[in-house]
Structure formats: structure tokens, C-alpha cells
Amino acid sequence: MAAPSGEACGLLERSVRQRVPPLLTDLYQFTMAYAYWRAGRHREPAVFELFFRDNPFGGGFSLFAGQHDCLLFLRSFRFTEEDVEFLRSVLPCSTDPAFFQFLRGLDCSGVTLRSVPEGTVVFARVPLMEVEGPLAVVQLLETSLLCLVNYASNAARFRLAAGPGRKLLEMGLRRAQGPDGGLTASRYTHIGGFDLTSNVQAGFLFGIPVAGTMAHSYVTSFSSLEEVCPQTLVAANGDAGPVDVISLTKGWLSRVCELLGSEPAKIREGELAAFLSYGIAYPQNFLPVIDSYSVGCSGLLNFCAVALALSELGYRPVGVRLDSGDLCGQSVEVRRVFRLCSQHFSVPAFDSLIIVGTNNISEQSMAELNRKENEIDVVGVGTHLVTCTKQPSLGCVYKLTQPLCSAAETRAKVQSSLQTLSPRHKRLQEPDAYTVALSETLHNLVQELQKCSSDSNNFLLAN
Amino acid sequence: MAAPSGEACGLLERSVRQRVPPLLTDLYQFTMAYAYWRAGRHREPAVFELFFRDNPFGGGFSLFAGQHDCLLFLRSFRFTEEDVEFLRSVLPCSTDPAFFQFLRGLDCSGVTLRSVPEGTVVFARVPLMEVEGPLAVVQLLETSLLCLVNYASNAARFRLAAGPGRKLLEMGLRRAQGPDGGLTASRYTHIGGFDLTSNVQAGFLFGIPVAGTMAHSYVTSFSSLEEVCPQTLVAANGDAGPVDVISLTKGWLSRVCELLGSEPAKIREGELAAFLSYGIAYPQNFLPVIDSYSVGCSGLLNFCAVALALSELGYRPVGVRLDSGDLCGQSVEVRRVFRLCSQHFSVPAFDSLIIVGTNNISEQSMAELNRKENEIDVVGVGTHLVTCTKQPSLGCVYKLTQPLCSAAETRAKVQSSLQTLSPRHKRLQEPDAYTVALSETLHNLVQELQKCSSDSNNFLLAN
Numbered sequence: 001m002a003a004p005s006g007e008a009c010g011l012l013e014r015s016v017r018q019r020v021p022p023l024l025t026d027l028y029q030f031t032m033a034y035a036y037w038r039a040g041r042h043r044e045p046a047v048f049e050l051f052f053r054d055n056p057f058g059g060g061f062s063l064f065a066g067q068h069d070c071l072l073f074l075r076s077f078r079f080t081e082e083d084v085e086f087l088r089s090v091l092p093c094s095t096d097p098a099f100f101q102f103l104r105g106l107d108c109s110g111v112t113l114r115s116v117p118e119g120t121v122v123f124a125r126v127p128l129m130e131v132e133g134p135l136a137v138v139q140l141l142e143t144s145l146l147c148l149v150n151y152a153s154n155a156a157r158f159r160l161a162a163g164p165g166r167k168l169l170e171m172g173l174r175r176a177q178g179p180d181g182g183l184t185a186s187r188y189t190h191i192g193g194f195d196l197t198s199n200v201q202a203g204f205l206f207g208i209p210v211a212g213t214m215a216h217s218y219v220t221s222f223s224s225l226e227e228v229c230p231q232t233l234v235a236a237n238g239d240a241g242p243v244d245v246i247s248l249t250k251g252w253l254s255r256v257c258e259l260l261g262s263e264p265a266k267i268r269e270g271e272l273a274a275f276l277s278y279g280i281a282y283p284q285n286f287l288p289v290i291d292s293y294s295v296g297c298s299g300l301l302n303f304c305a306v307a308l309a310l311s312e313l314g315y316r317p318v319g320v321r322l323d324s325g326d327l328c329g330q331s332v333e334v335r336r337v338f339r340l341c342s343q344h345f346s347v348p349a350f351d352s353l354i355i356v357g358t359n360n361i362s363e364q365s366m367a368e369l370n371r372k373e374n375e376i377d378v379v380g381v382g383t384h385l386v387t388c389t390k391q392p393s394l395g396c397v398y399k400l401t402q403p404l405c406s407a408a409e410t411r412a413k414v415q416s417s418l419q420t421l422s423p424r425h426k427r428l429q430e431p432d433a434y435t436v437a438l439s440e441t442l443h444n445l446v447q448e449l450q451k452c453s454s455d456s457n458n459f460l461l462a463n
Numbered sequence: 464m465a466a467p468s469g470e471a472c473g474l475l476e477r478s479v480r481q482r483v484p485p486l487l488t489d490l491y492q493f494t495m496a497y498a499y500w501r502a503g504r505h506r507e508p509a510v511f512e513l514f515f516r517d518n519p520f521g522g523g524f525s526l527f528a529g530q531h532d533c534l535l536f537l538r539s540f541r542f543t544e545e546d547v548e549f550l551r552s553v554l555p556c557s558t559d560p561a562f563f564q565f566l567r568g569l570d571c572s573g574v575t576l577r578s579v580p581e582g583t584v585v586f587a588r589v590p591l592m593e594v595e596g597p598l599a600v601v602q603l604l605e606t607s608l609l610c611l612v613n614y615a616s617n618a619a620r621f622r623l624a625a626g627p628g629r630k631l632l633e634m635g636l637r638r639a640q641g642p643d644g645g646l647t648a649s650r651y652t653h654i655g656g657f658d659l660t661s662n663v664q665a666g667f668l669f670g671i672p673v674a675g676t677m678a679h680s681y682v683t684s685f686s687s688l689e690e691v692c693p694q695t696l697v698a699a700n701g702d703a704g705p706v707d708v709i710s711l712t713k714g715w716l717s718r719v720c721e722l723l724g725s726e727p728a729k730i731r732e733g734e735l736a737a738f739l740s741y742g743i744a745y746p747q748n749f750l751p752v753i754d755s756y757s758v759g760c761s762g763l764l765n766f767c768a769v770a771l772a773l774s775e776l777g778y779r780p781v782g783v784r785l786d787s788g789d790l791c792g793q794s795v796e797v798r799r800v801f802r803l804c805s806q807h808f809s810v811p812a813f814d815s816l817i818i819v820g821t822n823n824i825s826e827q828s829m830a831e832l833n834r835k836e837n838e839i840d841v842v843g844v845g846t847h848l849v850t851c852t853k854q855p856s857l858g859c860v861y862k863l864t865q866p867l868c869s870a871a872e873t874r875a876k877v878q879s880s881l882q883t884l885s886p887r888h889k890r891l892q893e894p895d896a897y898t899v900a901l902s903e904t905l906h907n908l909v910q911e912l913q914k915c916s917s918d919s920n921n922f923l924l925a926n
Binding site: 002018019020021023024025026028029030031032034036038039040043044048083086087090092094095113139142144145146147148150157171173174175176177178179180181182184185194198199200201203204210211212213214215217218220223227228229230277278280281282283284285362383386387388389392393395396398400404 | 488492648664667691748
């Protein structure tokens with residue numbers, strides 16, 4: 001995975017500024033900020049907590065991500081003259097002009113953001129972020145922060161469902177909520193455990209490895225071998241002159257049909273032309289989609305013929321993509337044919353061909369795929385991943401905390417808190433102890449600290 | 464509704480350029496474009512059709528929108544040197560360097576976009592757009608066009624469910640798929656029939672009317688009347704000096720409690736302070752959220768007291784927002800109290816107060832709300848609107864059409880087409896006629912044309 005370039009990092013920061021101007025918020029943040037300002041309360045210290053109420057997808061956890069974008073947003077939070085003039089046009093005309101002067105000078109220099117570390121497992125009702133600063137300013141940040149705090153949870157669930165051995169490719173850009181929704185999805189699914197994305201701009205901005213070869217439209221755009229051009233290829237070692245790769249492939253196709261007992265009449269010439277054309281363009285990156293017509297009667301045979309021709313010329317074909325039907329069953333049959341070709345034609349490269357499966361994969365079908373016999377090495381996921389079909393929103397909230405709460409409120413809290421305790425712990429005489437266990441990490445940390453402390457005591461004694 | 468300014472239009476165009484660079488696409492578009500280029504097919508004329516396969520949300524139609532963004536995207540489609548260098552780093556190293564030279568010169572000047580008009584009702588399997596141009600170029604456009612063609616269908620369904628009389632407010636920014644997802648949602652829900660948005664940037668860029676007053680956090684940030692500042696207000700006509708609005712409101716609160724038989728002890732002083740503070744800041748735009756504590760025991764009484772005080776000073780309060788519980792039932796009770804106050808205190812302004820309802824509204828709860836007795840004038844919708852919970856993706860596809868298809872293919876099409884016809888229409892002798900009816904509009908058009916034609920014949924005869 002290539003790290004994003006310095007330019008890309010700069011672009012990312014500029015992109016956050018452009019994507020999240022301070023006007024990208026709900027109007028009521030401004031009317032409230034004005035009311036605070038009018039009452040002279042705008043500089044009062046305030047703390048808001050950002051949290052969600054229920055773990056998403058019916059699961060037991062969520063994942064926190066988005067801190068970096070939040071920091072960039074805070075850093076660039078400043079109103080332009082154009083912003084202020086627009087606000088003047090939409091706020092009630094009774095708004096004191098001095099408020100707009102106040103907005104002109106506003107930034108987040110007085111704001112402190114405390115947050116759980118990026119990428120940590122988080123739970124319902126536990127604050128993910130605490131935003132502390134002047135009341136009017138932290139109020140104005142609410143909507144943008146809620147919008148920026150994204151979650152890698154859905155991708156992480158797909159990762160868990162897929163098991164650790166399989167590579168996962170995100171390919172949901174076309175189904176995302178607008179262009180930036182697509183970028184957001186690519187970024188956070190990578191954070192959540194996906195290995196690859198089809199989104200080139202996500203590769204450019206975030207350094208995520210990109211992948212992809214061909215669509216069905218490429219295959220169906222060919223109808224005959226006459227369209228293949230050039231029709232020759234030089235061997236990988238460059239030794240001999242150009243080889244007539246069409247004749248070579250036709251020869252291999254006959255042998256493959258014979259080996260598998262297939263009918264040459266059912267083979268689609270356009271598909272063979274498409275594979276050959278792609279193989280000639282990218283002889284070291286040959287991975288076609290083989291189900292445009294029929295995997296068993298045409299696509300698999302055409303793949304094997306072109307891949308065997310490329311192998312004969314010293315190139316290493318990569319694999320195939322299955323995009324419809326019973327992915328598991330087909331992958332098993334495809335693998336069987338690869339092994340047969342490897343043995344029969346003595347082409348060991350056929351043992352390491354990869355099979356990519358893509359076909360409207362949901363969390364459920366991913367889990368099923370993991371239970372059934374199959375030979376799929378890479379799974380591509382689009383719609384269900386980027387739209388979070390199962391639960392498209394986490395429902396985070398941003399609540400003002402009240403550390404100055406009244407005696408009566410604290411009294412009520414004490415009572416309700418006591419009610420959570422079992423009577424056997426509340427007995428005034430000889431109560432049962434409430435067991436508080438240390439986690440393994442905390443236990444180890446305590447032991448280490450004790451050791452350090454004893455070492456340091458020894459050191460003091462020695463001196 | 465303010466039209467977007469010239470600057471905003473320019474911003475919108477720049478924003479599309481920045482949001483949809485030509486790299487915002489799937490990698491396989493580039494590998495395919497290269498293979499076409501390598502085979503000398505990149506300039507071949509091609510036509511792709513963009514359509515969807517099933518009407519969304521289990522309904523009978525969809526709505527088309529996004530044409531304008533598509534046009535801006537095509538107009539600005541051009542690779543920067545940085546884009547080309549990134550592509551060089553991710554495409555296989557065997558890629559011919561001349562391909563990158565080809566990309567440097569690429570634009571959409573040879574591309575024709577035909578589309579159904581923006582905002583039209585559309586149906587499954589009918590092309591929404593036809594993109595015609597050089598094969599490699601129209602291939603490269605696929606993912607971005609699919610991502611840009613958005614749909615106002617979900618908003619239109621909410622509009623239909625709400626009935627024509629009620630105003631609809633979109634307030635989903637915080638639940639959207641990233642910042643731009645929020646802007647996209649605000650724009651297309653407005654197109655789909657929503658009247659207002661809470662999203663200020665959407666107001667700035669697209670001229671959508673913005674609305675919003677206060678959140679619960681504003682209410683809970685106050686705890687006592689001492690926090691109200693300033694404590695005076697000058698009457699609307701400016702005649703008298705500053706009036707002690709706290710005493711005035713306290714007086715009204717007693718009278719309201721007496722009228723409704725309410726217990727003054729249950730009233731939250733902090734809520735009254737918040738309402739008063741807001742009312743002093745915006746005396747002509749007073750619309751608080753009244754369910755932070757209890758609508759019946761506190762919020763409604765506090766609202767009436769402040770609104771009556773404002774009315775006495777010649778201001779016109781706007782209304783209330785309900786954000787939890789049984790919106791319909793509460794709205795009926797709130798309206799009853801408004802009417803009672805109007806009559807009892809002779810304040811006719813109380814007859815035109817509006818009630819806003821916002822509480823996790825779905826298409827289903829909107830339809831229910833339309834069936835039950837209620838007094839809600841404006842409904843605010845967030846999560847279910849912007850995330851399209853019911854079906855978060857339409858699943859549009861972009862398919863290469865084949866007008867040069869073979870005789871065999873045409874023959875097969877003829878056969879399957881004939882199979883769709885009933886045998887009684889296929890009888891070779893005395894077949895039943897297949898009734899083709901004219902729509903009313905078409906019938907009128909034909910009559911008009913006949914009339915024109917007869918007029919023009921008359922004209923010819925006369926000459």
C-alpha cells in the first residue's frame with residue numbers, strides 16, 4: 001500500500017475545508033448562538049458529549065473513526081465574508097449587527113477536543129468525544145461533528161463474517177450517497193478491515209490499494225476475433241519475435257475443450273476476443289469476468305485458453321471474477337478445472353490462480369459464504385457495504401453535560417444509583433462484597449507498576 | 464425562496480469539479496479504457512444506457528434528478544498532471560506510456576448526453592440517460608454518472624404521504640453519509656417536494672429556504688431566571704421605554720396556570736428562562752421546543768406565558784415544536800390551549816400559531832400521522848429521509864447498447880417479441896385487433912393537429 005503523497009495530504013486538508021464549511025450545519029445552531037450571545041452567555045465554558053444510544057446492527061459494539069476529520073474541521077473553522085453575508089440574509093432582521101462582527105472573529109482556538117483513540121471499539125452511551133469551549137462556539141460545531149464522526153463498524157462486521165483468510169474489496173462508489181459519500185465509504189471501510197477499493201480517488205487521497213480489471217460491458221463490446229488488435233504478443237523474456245497469439249489461443253481452446261469434453265460450438269467468439277484483447281494489453285494482469293454468457297460453456301474455457309497461451313509465452317495470468325449465480329458452487333467447479341489444467345498441461349501457475357466473487361454480497365450472504373464449501377479468494381462488496389442497508393444511521397447525539405447540577409438533582413441521582421445495587425450489597429452489616437475484577441491487561445499493568453516501584457525502591461536503597 | 468447568487472452558482476460549478484474529479488471512478492474503467500486504446504477501439508462510437516431494473520420502495524414509479532450535475536461533470540472532465548501520474552503508479556507497469564499522453568488530451572467534447580428531463584417521473588427499465596461518444600471516453604464516465612444520478616423519489620413519497628397541506632422540513636444533515644451526502648440529500652429532498660431545510664450551506668448553494676430555532680440543549684443550558692439577560696424589551700412599536708419582561712411574563716404565567724388549572728410548582732424555571740432569553744433575542748421569531756421536560760406541566764405553560772408577554776408588547780409569536788412522544792395527541796391538546804388562550808385573553812395571534820412535529824418520522828409514521836386527528840402544520844424529517852432506510856440504493860446500471868447487433872441476435876429477438884403477443888392477435892386470418900388507445904393529452908394533440916391541418920388546407924384552398 002502506497003502512503004499518500006505530501007500533496008495528497010495537503011489536498012485532504014483542503015478537501016475537509018471545502019467539504020465542511022462552517023455553514024454546513026443546521027440553522028438553529030446560529031439562532032441559538034445568537035440567543036447565547038445576546039444574553040452574554042456565549043463565552044460561558046461548556047462541555048458537550050458525543051455518544052450513541054444503542055450498538056448498531058443488533059451487535060455488541062461499534063468502532064470509532066473520524067477524529068482526524070474533526071480536528072481538520074476545527075482547525076479550519078472560520079467564517080468568510082460571504083458566509084456572514086448569507087447568514088445576515090437568513091437570520092431574522094432584528095439580529096443585532098454586532099453579532100455578525102462576533103462571527104467574523106470566531107475560530108476554535110478556545111476549543112478542546114477529547115476523544116477515544118481513532119479506530120477503537122466503543123459501546124453505547126459511552127462518550128466518544130468531549131468538546132469543551134465557549135458555549136456559542138461548541139454549539140455551532142454540533143451538526144458538523146455529528147456528520148464527520150463516521151464508523152467503520154459495518155465494514156468490521158463484514159470482515160468478521162468473511163473470516164481472516166479472505167481478501168475484501170470495496171466497490172460501492174456507484175451506490176454511495178453522492179461523490180463524497182463514496183469517498184467517505186471507501187476510507188472507512190478500509191479502516192474497518194477491507195483490503196482493497198475500486199475507487200481510484202480514494203487510492204489517490206488515502207493511499208488505499210486499488211483493484212479492478214473489467215466489466216461485462218467490455219466483454220459484450222466484442223463480437224468477433226477480427227476485432228482483436230494487435231494480434232501478436234512478444235514472449236515475456238523478449239527472446240523471440242512477435243507470436244500470433246490468436247492461433248496459439250485457438251490451439252489451446254481445442255485442447256481445453258477436449259480435456260473437459262465441452263462443445264466448441266457453445267463458445268462465444270466475442271468473449272474470447274475480449275479476453276484475448278485484454279490479455280494482450282495486460283499479459284501480467286489477466287483477470288477477466290467470466291460469467292457474461294455462461295461460465296461452464298464459454299467463460300471458463302475462454303479464460304483457460306487465453307491463460308494457457310499467456311503462460312506458454314512466459315506470462316503469469318492472475319485469475320477470474322464470478323459476478324452472478326451460485327458463487328460458491330461455481331468457484332468449486334472453476335478450481336477443479338484449474339487443477340485439472342495444471343496437471344494435464346503441466347502449468348503450475350494454474351494452481352495459484354485467484355477467484356474473485358462479486359454479486360450483491362450482504363453481511364448475511366458473506367456469513368453463508370463462510371460456512372459453505374467454496375474456493376473464493378477475494379470478495380467484492382458494494383451496495384450493502386456503502387449504504388449500510390441493515391442500519392443506515394447510528395444516531396449519534398451531542399449533549400450538553402451539566403457538571404454544575406443542583407443539590408436536588410444530585411440527590412435524585414444518588415437515589416436512583418443506589419437502586420441499581422442488589423440488597424445483599426446494600427446490607428449495612430456484613431454486606432456481600434461487590435466483586436471488581438481486573439482485565440488481563442490492567443492486571444499485567446498493575447504487576448508491572450508494582451515491579452517498577454519495587455525496582456525503584458531497590459534503587460533508592462542502593463543509593 | 465431566495466435564488467442562489469451568481470457567486471453561489473459559480474461555487475456550485477467549482478464544487479462539482481472538486482467533488483467529482485475524473486479519478487473518482489472504479490479502477491476497472493481505466494484498465495478497460497487502456498485495453499480499448501491498445502486495440503485501437505477507443506474512438507469507436509458507443510452508446511451506453513443508464514436505467515434501473517425495479518421501481519424503488521415497492522412503489523410504482525421513481526423520479527429522475529441529477530442531470531445538471533452530470534452536465535457540469537462532463538464539462539469539467541479533464542485529467543490533471545497529478546491525476547495522470549497517480550494512474551501511472553497504479554496501472555500495471557506494462558502500460559504503454561503513450562496511453563497517458565492520450566489521457567492528458569482527453570475531454571468530453573465528443574460526448575452527447577440525452578436524458579429524460581430533470582424532475583420527471585420515470586419507470587423501471589426505461590433509459591434515463593443515453594451517453595454517446597468515443598468508446599473509451601463513455602466507458603470512463605460510467606461510475607461517476609451512476610454516482611451523480613440522484614433521485615428525489617424518497618422525498619416525493621414522504622410528500623405524498625404527508626398530503627399537500629402540510630409543510631415539510633428536511634433536517635437530516637447530521638445523519639447523512641458525510642458532508643457532501645448531506646448537501647446532496649438537502650438538494651434532492653427539496654426537488655422531491657420538501658419546503659424547507661435546516662442545512663444552511665444548502666440554502667447558500669441552492670437557494671432552499673432554511674429554518675430552525677432551538678435544540679433541547681439550549682433549553683437545558685438554563686437553570687434559573689437570573690440567567691436571563693437583558694431582562695427588558697422595548698415594545699414593537701418602539702413607543703415606550705424598556706419593559707421588565709420577566710415580571711410581565713411571571714404575571715402571564717400565573718394567569719395561564721389559573722386558566723388551565725395547572726400547578727405552578729411543576730414548572731421548570733430553567734425552561735422559562737431559556738424561552739424568555741430566546742424571545743428577547745428574537746421577539747418576532749419565537750418558536751421554542753416545548754418537550755424538554757413535560758409539555759403539559761411545563762413547556763406549554765412557559766410558551767404561553769412568554770408568547771402572551773411578547774404579544775402584549777406588540778410582537779407576534781410563531782409557534783412551538785414537539786420532538787417526542789405522541790405528536791398527534793399532543794398537538795391536539797396544544798391547539799386546544801392556544802384557542803382557549805386566544806379567547807380568554809383576547810389574543811387572536813394565538814389562533815395562527817403553528818405546531819412543528821419532529822420525532823424520527825418515517826414514511827409509515829408520516830402516513831399514520833396523515834390518518835390520525837392532529838394539529839401539526841410542519842413536519843421535520845431527518846434520518847429516514849436522508850438515509851432512505853427503506854431502500855438505500857436504487858441500483859442503476861449503465862449498459863452498452865448494441866445497435867449493430869448480428870442477424871442471429873435480431874432473429875432471436877423477433878421470436879421472443881412474438882411470444883409476448885397473445886395467440887388471438889397472432890391468428891393469420893381474422894385476428895383480434897390489438898387495441899392501442901390514445902392518452903387524453905395525445906388525443907387532444909391529435910385533434911389539434913387535425914384542426915391545424917384542416918385550417919392550413921383551408922388556407923391553401925383559399926390561396
